[in-house]
Every structure is written in C-alpha cells, then in structure tokens.
Amino acid sequence: MKVKLLFAVILLLLLSSLSFAQDDSAEIDTSAVVEELVLPAPPGNLSGVDKPNDHGHSIDLSWELSPDDGGGLNTVLQYDIYHWVPNLMLELNLVRDSISVIQKIIRKTTNGIIEGSQADSMKKVFEKLSRSELFDVRNSLTEYVKKGNKGLAEACKSYPEGGAWLFLDKKPSGTSTFDHIGSKEFKSSGFVPDFANLYYRVDAVTADGAKASSNILGPIQSSGQWYNTFRTPVVFSVLLFTLLTVFFVQKARKGADLYVRPLGGIEAVDDAIGRATEMGRPILYVLGLGSAADIATIASFTILGRVAKKVAEYQTELLVPTYDPIVMTVAQEVVKSAYLDAGRPDAYKEDTVHFVTQSQFAYVAAVNGIMLRELPATNIYMGKFFAESLILAETGALAGSIQISGTDEIAQIPFFIVACDYTLIGEELYAASAYLGKEPVLLGSLKAQDYAKAAIIVLAVIGVILAQFDFGTEFVNLFEVVN
Amino acid sequence: MKKTSMVVFATIASLFLLSWIVKGMFSEGSSPYLDGFLVTLAAFLTLAIMSFLYKDNPYYKFAEHLFVGVSAAYAMCLGFWSTIVGNLIPRLSSTVSDFFQVNYIEGDYNIFFVIPIIFGILLLMRLSPKAGWLSRWPLAFIVGTTAGLNFVRYLRSDFINQINSTIIPLLIDWNGFGDFFSNMNFSATGQLVMMFSNLVIFVGVVCGIIYFYFSKEHTGWFGRASKVGIWILMITFGASFGYTVMGRISLLVGRITFLFKDWLEIIS
Amino acid sequence: MKRQLPFLLVFIFGAFMTIQYYIPHESSEFVYTFLLDWTMIIGIFALALGIWSLYQVSVEKIKHKKENWVYSYVTLFGLFIMVVLGFTFKVGDSWGLYSVFVIALMAFLYCLINASIAKSKGLWFGLSGVALVVLLGIAYFDDSWGVAFMTSEGLRNTMFTNFADFVMTPILATMFALLAFFIASAAYRAFRARNVLASLLLVSAIIVMLRFNPYMPFGLPELIAELSNWLMNVPNLAAQRAIVIGIGLGIVATSLKVILGIERGYMGKG
Structure with missing residues (x-):
C-alpha cells in the first residue's frame, strides 16, 4: 500500500515538472521570431522516408538548402532538426530519468549526478527509501513506461494538439540530409515508436540565432523490413557456392575420381605417428586457443579424429591438453569415437583430453611443461593460435620433437614456418581434414572451393581490364555490399 | 633431494627472505611487510618462469602449477559474475535479480532463457556414463549457430569484398608512352613505382590464389605461377616476422625494468 | 535418434543464422542476440566441466603418485584459494580470523583428498572433520568478513586482487616476455x-x-x-x-x- 502511494506521489511530481518542461520547449519554439534579426530563407521541401533495410525506428530526412546557405545572404550557420512528440513521450522520458536515478542508487553509483540538476532532486526523494521499496518503485515505474510506450502510437494521432517540438540534432550549413536513428529499446529516451505518426521540421539558423522553419513533414511512419536488399550479392554467392558444393559432393559420391595435389604436412602426419610408436613416446595434439565456434577448431577436430584413430591402431599414447572447456568436451567425444572406430575402446582413457585453464599463458606454461617432461615424439598444432604460437613451437623444437602445425591466424604462420617441420598455411588447414580422410564427399567440397577461386581470378582479370575504362566502377559496384 | 639442490633451495630461500625483510623495512605504506612480501613473491615468480630458459626445474614447475590453478579459478570467478550474474540472472525473474542486486531486464520472452540452462545441464550430463550422449545437443546448438554465422559473414568479408578490392587499375595517369618515358623516375609516389606496385599486388593475389589451388597439378605455367605465389607469401611472412621481433623485444625490456626498478631499485 | 538429432539441431540453427543475416527486422535481431547470449551461458556451464577435469586430473596424479605429483597440490590449492577469495569480502577494518579460515579450508581439502586415496581412511576423515569444525566455527562466529555470491564484492577483495596482481600478472607478463628469447x-x-x-x-x-x-x-x-x-x-x-x-x-x-x-x-x- 505504501509503495503504491509513493508511486502516485512520484508520478504527480513528475507531471508537475512536465508542465515546466513543456514551457521550456515552447520557449525554444517562439524564440525564432525576434524582430531585429534578419531571418534567413527557410530550407525547402523537407521530405523523408522510412530508413530502408533496417530494423525500424529510424527515418531518413532530406531537404533543399536554404537559398541563404552558400549563396544569397550566406548567413546560414547550421540546421536544427526538430521532431514533434506527444506529451506522453515527455512524461515517459521523465519517468525513465527517475528509473535511471533509482538504478544508480541501488548500485551505489550516484556520484555522477550533477548537483542542482533535476536528477539531483529526484535523488533526494529516492535516497530516503529502503532497498526493497526502491526495487518496488522501480518495478512499478518500469511497468508504467512499458504500458505507456504501447499508447505512444495512439497519442501521436493527436497532432498538433497535446505535444511539443523537441530538438533532435544540429547539422552544419551545407548539409541537406539527416538520418534520425531512434532507439528500439523502450527504456531508452531516444526511443522512436514504429507505425506511429511522426512529424519533423528543420530550421535554418544564422549566427545571430535567427531561425526560419521549413515545411512540416508528416505524418510519416517507421517500420522494420524483412529483407535487406543491400545483401542481395551475398544471396547469389551463397546460392552459387552451395550449388557448386552439392554438385561436386554428389559427383564424388557417384564415384568420380577427383584429383588433389599432395600436401607435405598431411603426408607427414602418418609418418609422425609411426615414429612415435617406434620411439615409444606420446603424441601431443594442441587444439589452440579457439573456441568450438571457430571453424579452424572444427577443422582441427576432424584432423584430431584421424590422428586419434591412427594412434589407437598403433597403440601409442595421445595427449590433448585444452584451453576451452567446450573444446575439451568435443575433443573427448572425437577421441572416444576414434578409439571405438579403431576397435580399441578399452584403450581410451578419460584424461587423454583434459582441461588446463582458460588463461592464454597459463595454458602455454602447462603445455611447455608437458613437452619437456613427457618428451612427445611429435607435436601437432592445429587451430587458432596467437602470441603463444612461437613459445610452443620453439619449446617443441628445442625438445627435439617433430612438429606439424596449421593455423589460419596470418600473423602466427611465420613463427610456425620457422620452428616447425611442416606447416599448413591458412586454407590448407581446412583442406587437411578432407585430405586425411580421402573421403570422396569431403574432397568434393575442395573442388567447389577451387572453382570459387577460379571465379575470383577471372573476375579480377575482367575487373582490372575494365578499370582502365570508365565503366569499371559499375562493375566494381556489383560486388559492393553496403552495411 | 640431492645435496646441490638443497643448497640451491637454501640459497634462494634466504635470498628471498632477505629481500622480503629489506623491502619491508624500506617500504612506505600502511602494511610495509605485506607489500614487501608481495613484490618479492612477484620477483620470485618472474625469475622462476625465466629459469625455464635454462631447463625445466622445480621452481618453474611450482610457478607453472600455481599459475594454472589460480588462473582457472580467476576465469571461473569472472565468468560467474559477468555471464551468470551479468547476463543470465537479470533475465530469469525480478525476484532473483533483486537478490543478486542486478537490474531485472524486462522482456516478454525471458522464459526462453531457461533453454540455455537446460542445455548447460545437458552438457554436465557428460559426467554420467549413461546420459553422456545428451551432451551432444548443446554442442550441436553451439556449432550450428556459429557455422551459420560464419558461413554468410565470411563469404561477404573474405570473398565478395576481396574481389572488390583486388580490382585496381594497372595503368595510372596513362598519357601514352612518350609521356611515360619522359617523366620516368624512381620516387615512391612516381608513376613508375605506383604502376609497378599495382602490378605486383595484382600478380601477387592471383599467384597466391593459384598456390592454394588443390585440385590441379602444379606443373607447367600453373606450377610456375604457384611458385611465384609461395615466394610472395614467404616475403610477407618474413616481413611480418621482422615486424613482430622488434615488438617483442620491447616486452622483454619491460620485464627487465620491473626486476631492476621495482624490485632491486638499481635503476630509477 | 541419438546420432541424428544433434545433426538436425546443427542444420536448424545453422540455416536459421544464415537466413537471419538477410532479415534486418527487429524480431530477427532479437533472436540473433538471444542465441548469442545462450552460447555464452552454456560456455560457463562448460567451464564447470573444465574445472572438474582439472581437479580430476590433479587428484589422479596424486593418487597414482605419477611423476611430479606434488605439484598437483599446488594447482589444487591455487584453484581453491582463488575461488574462496573471489567469493568473500572484508566487512570491518581487519580480516579477523580469515587467514585461519583459509588455512583450515585448505587443510580440509588436503585431508579429503588423502581420505579418498590413503588406506587409513578413518584417520584422514577424522582430520578433515576437525578442519571442517574449525572452518565452520570461524565462518559462523567471525563477523569481520562475509561471503558474497550475490554481488561481485569478492572481485574487489584485496586478497583476491593481490593474488591477481602479484601472482598472475607477473607470471603472465614474464611468459609474454619470454617471447623475446624465443624469437x-x-x-x-x-x-x-x-x-x-x-x-x-x-x-x-x-x-x-x-x-x-x-x-x-x-x-x-x-x-x-x-x-x-x-x-x-x-x-x-x-x-x-x-x-x-x-x-x-x-x-x-x-x-x-x-x-x-x-x-x-x-x-x-x-
């Protein structure tokens, strides 16, 4: 009961301050007519459209420059952009302010509130409340804003009664467009409701402060779109690439013989496992710092599967220390099934794949320790690597292990090249999974990749030839994807 | 323990005790001996890690194992507050959020945040030998979501946009051969160098792509182009290597400064 | 079912994310951030699995007295001390019996680990019982510090920050500096x-x-x-x-x- 009473008091308080706020905005509006000042010519033909290809809540405005901007009297300094909002919006803005003050009190971070501001007086009201009362008030206010926002579209219909012009932004002279990007969050004060009648006005302002208003634009509505036309080139390439891949995979399934050139690093994997077996030493497989979401790690899982299968067949020991817990989970799954496939499920140990820590250099310290103490015959690094690549690869090289690496982190490739016996550069890592299995289906997709590369070369050659002529830019624009 | 390692241990222990006392005596602050201990500890761990360069030894092992344990717990504490309390709790219910003193984030679909909890619990099912297969569902969710995410976004950024930027004019300010030869110079912004550079970029990209061609034998002209490709790749890796070398050396300088300035206070 | 359902999930979510890219609408954005939040939350559950794995591997090492098993205690103590520090905070001006509490807790863990390994289980269980009584007693009667898992008070705990600044940071910085030698x-x-x-x-x-x-x-x-x-x-x-x-x-x-x-x-x- 007490809370409800308090809630009512706060609303009253807010509404009373609202009347002041309205006066303020009215003042701004009339200040345009000051007699001594020479008014500039107003900007003309204000028009607007709902911002295309977006999530809504935004309007693109454009206008014709005032004749006195860059010509005529040449007095225009800037353009002020206003939009009309119903009283409900102003009221909600105040409620939002008080919610943020309460949040700050709850989080004990009120220091930022400027002395003497409106928020400061709110702070005084709220600080007297107990913690649970604060939570209750805040929740009721949030509920109020939520309900109020639903009524905004309706309230906008009352134009021009029951509302005020609110200053949005200013643009320097010579500008004739403005994108009003509103917030989609109803809790934000920049919230712009979709499917509500919006009204805009642009004032040309001189250095003396004289203002001349354009025509009023509206009603205009914003809304979200269901298809982003800017991204059509991507649709085409997705379709083409998918078709190519599916075509070659089908072809491979039917038994077509697809050639792939040999890759040094891949051939070395089998030899390395054999070597480890002969020496009676383990194999260390490092998946890198990537998460299970990184495609490089996913490619590495496939390679790990092949390695684990061979290891199980040869009965060598495998060590897989991991950095990411989800990667650990997946890797356990991969290794376990590889042992199962090799017909040796009994040889699988749960701690073959184990978690170390989710801190880059602690992980490196631990892996270094493994290299020096377990003396693996072969170290395989496949996945995402960062600054630690060099420490790992050098320690391994000093310990005398055969090293095979592969990463798509361009900055780390040089270190692997220097310190490892074999390095898969960039795309070769992704190709490796297809290679190791020699599965026709996976090889099929390599073929599709190669066609895409051929396409790039052909397009680049055409483009370079066309770039010497005037219509080159139009060709380039075909591959332009605006954000 | 061997005799020599005992001696080493005793020496190190007494040196660090000495450092602690000295640092404690000359430290200013509310708790000088704590500060002295902490700086000495940090110096000990720094040297312990560096000793690894000589060979693996008990001090390195100690520092390494401590680091692993502490950092794992650190990640867990941080993850708990940033993700569980920061992201999950505020969506569950306003009562729970109030208890954790975070702002309840209103939403009509907050009920769906039960799903990641369920997925998380399914993931923990791994620990049970019977229901372990259930843990594949959350993994499938994560892999599927990110594969979809990467598929289109990389196609755009690494494929379409790259075609776009490879299309460059090979002839710059071309006004015929006479003009070209009469104005020829070797300055970096000159016509000759600019044209040569654009040619190198174009040829480099094409040959580089040919190097990554898998389904055709690298023989004949194709093999030669691929060879040019790997040359350009190697030059690039060298440049990147050299660049990083210079950057890393400054890091070492930073660490040595700590030892000599903050701990031993030899240099100021 | 066991094998096929995960792949169906992969296809559904993968296809959704592919299509989502072309839909700028608010609801599509909403689902997008929703899914990304989910993956993060699942990640934390996985971290629990990871810590469990670290614990198990360490205990296994101790159990079988594998090479360098003593250091596994260092890992375990580092792990548990840091967790305890991260969830406790100082209430008054001094820490009171906090250090005794931490030591008792470590002793408790040590005895518990030994109880699961050693032959004389009774003795170790008894000892861990004593340690448990001590630490519970301190936790109950000592008011100079508190446990906080609702707020991140623990992250501001000076002991926690000291551990981070004087144990983790120097090791991390040194590992990074080693790069110069390796280079x-x-x-x-x-x-x-x-x-x-x-x-x-x-x-x-x-x-x-x-x-x-x-x-x-x-x-x-x-x-x-x-x-x-x-x-x-x-x-x-x-x-x-x-x-x-x-x-x-x-x-x-x-x-x-x-x-x-x-x-x-x-x-x-x-």
Whole structure:
C-alpha cells in the first residue's frame, strides 16, 4: 500500500515538472521570431522516408538548402532538426530519468549526478527509501513506461494538439540530409515508436540565432523490413557456392575420381605417428586457443579424429591438453569415437583430453611443461593460435620433437614456418581434414572451393581490364555490399 | 633431494627472505611487510618462469602449477559474475535479480532463457556414463549457430569484398608512352613505382590464389605461377616476422625494468 | 535418434543464422542476440566441466603418485584459494580470523583428498572433520568478513586482487616476455636458411627489422626504409589478400559442410 502511494506521489511530481518542461520547449519554439534579426530563407521541401533495410525506428530526412546557405545572404550557420512528440513521450522520458536515478542508487553509483540538476532532486526523494521499496518503485515505474510506450502510437494521432517540438540534432550549413536513428529499446529516451505518426521540421539558423522553419513533414511512419536488399550479392554467392558444393559432393559420391595435389604436412602426419610408436613416446595434439565456434577448431577436430584413430591402431599414447572447456568436451567425444572406430575402446582413457585453464599463458606454461617432461615424439598444432604460437613451437623444437602445425591466424604462420617441420598455411588447414580422410564427399567440397577461386581470378582479370575504362566502377559496384 | 639442490633451495630461500625483510623495512605504506612480501613473491615468480630458459626445474614447475590453478579459478570467478550474474540472472525473474542486486531486464520472452540452462545441464550430463550422449545437443546448438554465422559473414568479408578490392587499375595517369618515358623516375609516389606496385599486388593475389589451388597439378605455367605465389607469401611472412621481433623485444625490456626498478631499485 | 538429432539441431540453427543475416527486422535481431547470449551461458556451464577435469586430473596424479605429483597440490590449492577469495569480502577494518579460515579450508581439502586415496581412511576423515569444525566455527562466529555470491564484492577483495596482481600478472607478463628469447632462437633457426623459400623469408625479415630498429647507431640508408615500407604495403598486401581469400573460402566451405551434415568429424563421426 505504501509503495503504491509513493508511486502516485512520484508520478504527480513528475507531471508537475512536465508542465515546466513543456514551457521550456515552447520557449525554444517562439524564440525564432525576434524582430531585429534578419531571418534567413527557410530550407525547402523537407521530405523523408522510412530508413530502408533496417530494423525500424529510424527515418531518413532530406531537404533543399536554404537559398541563404552558400549563396544569397550566406548567413546560414547550421540546421536544427526538430521532431514533434506527444506529451506522453515527455512524461515517459521523465519517468525513465527517475528509473535511471533509482538504478544508480541501488548500485551505489550516484556520484555522477550533477548537483542542482533535476536528477539531483529526484535523488533526494529516492535516497530516503529502503532497498526493497526502491526495487518496488522501480518495478512499478518500469511497468508504467512499458504500458505507456504501447499508447505512444495512439497519442501521436493527436497532432498538433497535446505535444511539443523537441530538438533532435544540429547539422552544419551545407548539409541537406539527416538520418534520425531512434532507439528500439523502450527504456531508452531516444526511443522512436514504429507505425506511429511522426512529424519533423528543420530550421535554418544564422549566427545571430535567427531561425526560419521549413515545411512540416508528416505524418510519416517507421517500420522494420524483412529483407535487406543491400545483401542481395551475398544471396547469389551463397546460392552459387552451395550449388557448386552439392554438385561436386554428389559427383564424388557417384564415384568420380577427383584429383588433389599432395600436401607435405598431411603426408607427414602418418609418418609422425609411426615414429612415435617406434620411439615409444606420446603424441601431443594442441587444439589452440579457439573456441568450438571457430571453424579452424572444427577443422582441427576432424584432423584430431584421424590422428586419434591412427594412434589407437598403433597403440601409442595421445595427449590433448585444452584451453576451452567446450573444446575439451568435443575433443573427448572425437577421441572416444576414434578409439571405438579403431576397435580399441578399452584403450581410451578419460584424461587423454583434459582441461588446463582458460588463461592464454597459463595454458602455454602447462603445455611447455608437458613437452619437456613427457618428451612427445611429435607435436601437432592445429587451430587458432596467437602470441603463444612461437613459445610452443620453439619449446617443441628445442625438445627435439617433430612438429606439424596449421593455423589460419596470418600473423602466427611465420613463427610456425620457422620452428616447425611442416606447416599448413591458412586454407590448407581446412583442406587437411578432407585430405586425411580421402573421403570422396569431403574432397568434393575442395573442388567447389577451387572453382570459387577460379571465379575470383577471372573476375579480377575482367575487373582490372575494365578499370582502365570508365565503366569499371559499375562493375566494381556489383560486388559492393553496403552495411 | 640431492645435496646441490638443497643448497640451491637454501640459497634462494634466504635470498628471498632477505629481500622480503629489506623491502619491508624500506617500504612506505600502511602494511610495509605485506607489500614487501608481495613484490618479492612477484620477483620470485618472474625469475622462476625465466629459469625455464635454462631447463625445466622445480621452481618453474611450482610457478607453472600455481599459475594454472589460480588462473582457472580467476576465469571461473569472472565468468560467474559477468555471464551468470551479468547476463543470465537479470533475465530469469525480478525476484532473483533483486537478490543478486542486478537490474531485472524486462522482456516478454525471458522464459526462453531457461533453454540455455537446460542445455548447460545437458552438457554436465557428460559426467554420467549413461546420459553422456545428451551432451551432444548443446554442442550441436553451439556449432550450428556459429557455422551459420560464419558461413554468410565470411563469404561477404573474405570473398565478395576481396574481389572488390583486388580490382585496381594497372595503368595510372596513362598519357601514352612518350609521356611515360619522359617523366620516368624512381620516387615512391612516381608513376613508375605506383604502376609497378599495382602490378605486383595484382600478380601477387592471383599467384597466391593459384598456390592454394588443390585440385590441379602444379606443373607447367600453373606450377610456375604457384611458385611465384609461395615466394610472395614467404616475403610477407618474413616481413611480418621482422615486424613482430622488434615488438617483442620491447616486452622483454619491460620485464627487465620491473626486476631492476621495482624490485632491486638499481635503476630509477 | 541419438546420432541424428544433434545433426538436425546443427542444420536448424545453422540455416536459421544464415537466413537471419538477410532479415534486418527487429524480431530477427532479437533472436540473433538471444542465441548469442545462450552460447555464452552454456560456455560457463562448460567451464564447470573444465574445472572438474582439472581437479580430476590433479587428484589422479596424486593418487597414482605419477611423476611430479606434488605439484598437483599446488594447482589444487591455487584453484581453491582463488575461488574462496573471489567469493568473500572484508566487512570491518581487519580480516579477523580469515587467514585461519583459509588455512583450515585448505587443510580440509588436503585431508579429503588423502581420505579418498590413503588406506587409513578413518584417520584422514577424522582430520578433515576437525578442519571442517574449525572452518565452520570461524565462518559462523567471525563477523569481520562475509561471503558474497550475490554481488561481485569478492572481485574487489584485496586478497583476491593481490593474488591477481602479484601472482598472475607477473607470471603472465614474464611468459609474454619470454617471447623475446624465443624469437631470438627462432631467428637463429631462420638464419640457417636451407632453401630459396627460407632465404626469401629471412631477407625480408632483416629488411623490416633494420627499418623498425630504434637503436640503429648509424644513419639508416633511405633505401632500406623505403624498401621496407614497400614490402609492408605491396607484396604484404597481395599475399595477405590471397591468404584471406583462401581462409575465407575454407571457412565458408567448412561451415556449409557442417550445416549440411557432410562434415561430422567434430561429433566424433568422421
């Protein structure tokens, strides 16, 4: 009961301050007519459209420059952009302010509130409340804003009664467009409701402060779109690439013989496992710092599967220390099934794949320790690597292990090249999974990749030839994807 | 323990005790001996890690194992507050959020945040030998979501946009051969160098792509182009290597400064 | 069912995320952030699995007295101390019996681990019982510190920050600094160039190193600086682009194979 009473008091308080706020905005509006000042010519033909290809809540405005901007009297300094909002919006803005003050009190971070501001007086009201009362008030206010926002579209219909012009932004002279990007969050004060009648006005302002208003634009509505036309080139390439891949995979399934050139690093994997077996030493497989979401790690899982299968067949020991817990989970799954496939499920140990820590250099310290103490015959690094690549690869090289690496982190490739016996550069890592299995289906997709590369070369050659002529830019624009 | 390692241990222990006392005596602050201990500890761990360069030894092992344990717990504490309390709790219910003193984030679909909890619990099912297969569902969710995410976004950024930027004019300010030869110079912004550079970029990209061609034998002209490709790749890796070398050396300088300035206070 | 359902999930979510890219609408954005939040939350549950694995591997080592098993205690104590520090905070001006509490807790863990390993289980259980009584007693009667898992008070705990600043940070910084030594040995390795490719790498590395060397005692010939700039801007750009295109296609192809269920290696079925 007490809370409800308090809630009512706060609303009253807010509404009373609202009347002041309205006066303020009215003042701004009339200040345009000051007699001594020479008014500039107003900007003309204000028009607007709902911002295309977006999530809504935004309007693109454009206008014709005032004749006195860059010509005529040449007095225009800037353009002020206003939009009309119903009283409900102003009221909600105040409620939002008080919610943020309460949040700050709850989080004990009120220091930022400027002395003497409106928020400061709110702070005084709220600080007297107990913690649970604060939570209750805040929740009721949030509920109020939520309900109020639903009524905004309706309230906008009352134009021009029951509302005020609110200053949005200013643009320097010579500008004739403005994108009003509103917030989609109803809790934000920049919230712009979709499917509500919006009204805009642009004032040309001189250095003396004289203002001349354009025509009023509206009603205009914003809304979200269901298809982003800017991204059509991507649709085409997705379709083409998918078709190519599916075509070659089908072809491979039917038994077509697809050639792939040999890759040094891949051939070395089998030899390395054999070597480890002969020496009676383990194999260390490092998946890198990537998460299970990184495609490089996913490619590495496939390679790990092949390695684990061979290891199980040869009965060598495998060590897989991991950095990411989800990667650990997946890797356990991969290794376990590889042992199962090799017909040796009994040889699988749960701690073959184990978690170390989710801190880059602690992980490196631990892996270094493994290299020096377990003396693996072969170290395989496949996945995402960062600054630690060099420490790992050098320690391994000093310990005398055969090293095979592969990463798509361009900055780390040089270190692997220097310190490892074999390095898969960039795309070769992704190709490796297809290679190791020699599965026709996976090889099929390599073929599709190669066609895409051929396409790039052909397009680049055409483009370079066309770039010497005037219509080159139009060709380039075909591959332009605006954000 | 061997005799020599005992001696080493005793020496190190007494040196660090000495450092602690000295640092404690000359430290200013509310708790000088704590500060002295902490700086000495940090110096000990720094040297312990560096000793690894000589060979693996008990001090390195100690520092390494401590680091692993502490950092794992650190990640867990941080993850708990940033993700569980920061992201999950505020969506569950306003009562729970109030208890954790975070702002309840209103939403009509907050009920769906039960799903990641369920997925998380399914993931923990791994620990049970019977229901372990259930843990594949959350993994499938994560892999599927990110594969979809990467598929289109990389196609755009690494494929379409790259075609776009490879299309460059090979002839710059071309006004015929006479003009070209009469104005020829070797300055970096000159016509000759600019044209040569654009040619190198174009040829480099094409040959580089040919190097990554898998389904055709690298023989004949194709093999030669691929060879040019790997040359350009190697030059690039060298440049990147050299660049990083210079950057890393400054890091070492930073660490040595700590030892000599903050701990031993030899240099100021 | 057991095998097929995960791949169906992969396809559904993968296809959704692919299509989502073209839909700018608010509801599509909403689902997008929703899914990303989910993956993060699942990640934390996985971290619990990870910590469990770390604990198990360490205890296994101690149990079987494998090589260097003593250090596993260091890992375990580091782990538990840090967790305890992260969830407690100082209420008053002094820490009271807090240090005794932490020591009792470590003793409790030590005894518990031993109880699961040693033959004389009764003794160790008894000892851990004593430690438990001590730590519970302190936790109950000592008001100078408190436990907080609702707020991140623990992250501001001075002990916690001290551990982070004087244990983690120096080790981390030193590991990072080791890079400088390793880069020297890597450079030496590169110097023993055996073929054309390695020599190319070496030559361009030297040119760039000369350019970015701040301690160059003699005036750097202008040519080296220009050549190095040209290397970084021209061949570098070309090669980076070729690699990026390759990697991009690799990622796209692998993602597509994953979504379509062609590539199944990551689920342990290759």
